[in-house]
Amino acid sequence: MLAPTHPMQLALGLTVWALWFVVWYSALSLGCALAPPESIGASLSWINWLLIALSLPFIAVLLYWARRSWRASVDAGLTATARFIAQVAAGAHLVAAGAVVFMILPGLVLPPCV
């Protein structure tokens, strides 16, 4: 696993967000194309649950990384550059997790395929 002070951490969380984005949108599109829910107008169909379930591991990983980067950033032995990277990375991971949470909210109330 990348060290919390590795510069790739600056992009890692949001890259995972982008991956989640592709997974979510693809799952929705394929789900509606191949096996739309029987009650087409109902919210919280199997597709909604699938989309939420797919998102939870992403949220967990991103929050874990945010905590890990933040804890690393308070290490007194870090160089200024390493602390800078860890702090910004912690923020980026947290934003990525927040973005996933915010973007799945409509899935709690809207039907997926209409």
Place this chain on the structure above:
Amino acid sequence: MINNSAHNNGSLHQQLERIWANLPGWGTLSAVNHTTVGLRFILTGVVFFLIGGILAMLMRTQLALPEQEILHAELYNQIFTMHGTVMMFLFAIPILEGLAIYMIPKMIGARDLVFPRISSFGYYCYLFGGIIILSSLFLGVAPDSGWFMYTPLSSSTYAPGPGSDFWLLGVTFVEISAMAAGVELVVSILRTRTNGMTLGTMPIFCWYILAMALMIVFGFPPLILASILLELERSAGLPFFEVAGGGDPLLWQHLFWLFGHPDVYIIFLPAAGVVSTLLPVFAQRPLVGYRWVVLSIIVMGFISFGLWVHHMFTVGIPQLAQAFFSAASMLVAIPTGIQIFAWLATLWTGKVIFALPMLWIMGFLFIFVAGGLTGVMLALVPFNWQVHDTHFVVAHMHYVLVGGMLFPALAGFYYWLPQATGSMPTKKLGYWGFWLTFVGFNLTFFLMHLTGLIGMPRRVYTYEAGLGWDWLNLLSSIGGFVMAAGIAAIIVDIALHFRFGRKAARNPWNADTLEWAVDKPQSTYNFVSLPTVTSRHPLWEDPKLPDTMAEGKHGLATSDHGRREIFGCDPISGRTREIMHLPTNSWWPLLAAAALAVVCISLLVRTYWPALGATLVALVFFLCWSWENGVHPKAAPIEGTEPNDFPLHSRTQDGPGLWGMVVALLADATLYMSLLFGWFYLWTVASEWQVPEQTPIALVPLIVSGVVLSVAVVFYHWIVSGLKQGRGDRLEGNFWWVTLLGLAHVLLIVWTFASSTLSPTQLAHDAVLTVMLIYVLIHSGLATITTALQALRVRKGYVSKALVYEPIVLRPLWIYTLGIFWLSIAAFILMPLGWGAH
């Protein structure tokens, strides 16, 4: 490394001048240094801006009163299409690239960008592409489908003339320039900072440009692919966007907006970088929340790729997907808000000097915040449905783009004017320019919100009287002309400042960054010596730094070797680890761009043999260009390298070429992923998608060619691994073996292609497969040719076990070629077979 003999800095200056000077007369066309190329970008962009502005004035004249017939409908369509195209593709992006090309080396303490010939090539692609696009207007055949070229409006059925072709070929040509700048800026910022400039201490502008450049790398390829596909459809009948052939017109919208929405942020980020650079200077205190601003730049760079569907809310996408993109669209306001609060806090806690550039910044804050708020309104799906395709959207777009780009760009223009010309702007006319532009802009576009809300659609060439739109349109048109008067005042102001402007001090605004340490008058090499920097504000920490740099008291203050040199640094710590030697003036960029222009024009007039010939000529020029690299005598004479110097980059294993290759392949991979997206999209969405009963491509020879390719790549990898460990026996022979394997692989693909039963003009399925095969073929061919070139370079002594730089640069190309080959087999051939689609 430190030259303490300050007494001879005059001769040092002369030596550097001789090494870095452009050739005189027509020879200046071969100039590659960033100052010259950056200024050319900016000046050319200004010319295109004025042309785009004249087109806007024609539109406003037409719409000033109802039922006017000054412009007929067809001409009006051409004019609004060209206005958008010119402003977006020929003004906004290139001028900001030009600013970055001009400014970045000066800010990071370098003498040039890392690939100067690519800068020059990019400029000529921009210039020639722009001329080609504009020529359509003067020939009366300009594109008329809107700057977004929606299919089927832009397809041959509804746009049978050459207008769409001018757009597709010209814009693609111009985009080569953006890609070139994107790759170059990423590598330059990461690898050529002056000694000690860490990621956390580099100027905030560099973060913005780094994000912009990476966004170009990932954002432009979808449009390049879409343009190629549409041009193939128009000229050769491959039905990617035609429903009857199994295509889908909405695929164009997806690909276009996959580019188009990030593009808004590609334009905004550098402009915001100007704001973040100027505000601390005029507040005379450091930027508040540097880390927060960096975080918001990174977040914006990513999130902005997830909004594209908000341009397509009315095309029939399910509600949940719309809400998903609506949420993403609202999210992007948060990083923007962070920056605005950081700017306000900087102003609040500083002692603000309201000089002319600050006035433009204040105008930016007012207009951009208003544009951002209407952006959040448009992110709401029901509201978006209501105002879709009305003047409200036009008003929002101009508030964001003019407020978010033009105002900061003019602030930066006035701020850096003394740096470039040595004279201060005149005050009175500059203030007139600002106020006329500000008032005129708001009069034009604020009212346009109202015009849109009461129902006026965009892109209509006239309207009936009595609909309630009359007085709003009249005032908007008056505002447009007031704004034009403001722009005219600015132009006159700039012209006069050369004659009447007060002579500028070296650092007239008491700025903190290194670009104000360049010599006056400006030189082509920026700095006599390159300092060690440990602060975000080197000129505030040490106001004498420009003097000691000019006296040659810092690094790289030697020039007797005759090379153009800059520092190469560790990307994180900024610690110097090599010396990069840069190419001098070169005609290859101009020749290569000219050959590509011939390709472009030949395709426009549908004469394919000249196009093929010009392509081959361009290839030869590129190969000649690549030949003068590494340790070629024209690039880096061995003599003059002192034993205690850092190594020259061409003697290392991790030089800029490798970084450039990897970043270029990222762009290439994005293009490929866009093709893959198109394939899956058509497969799942296109209503008339058809799959031939028999797979049209013979699988066995394709697999055999893949095995041959795999052997070639493993062999190449083995050669390079050996070279890195100091083993290099029979190097030339080994490269020839790889070349032969590559050639065998290429011939097998060609044979498979020729013996296939593909019907690319009948089925979108086969059309996509055809493009995939050509894509694979181009990569395999390129890897093979460049390896043959390596074998020849071994013979010439430019590559050896002591000079391993170039084979290492080529290795990612081979690996990428292998990767896309097998991925293509899996996704385009095996997966449909596995799912029973054939």
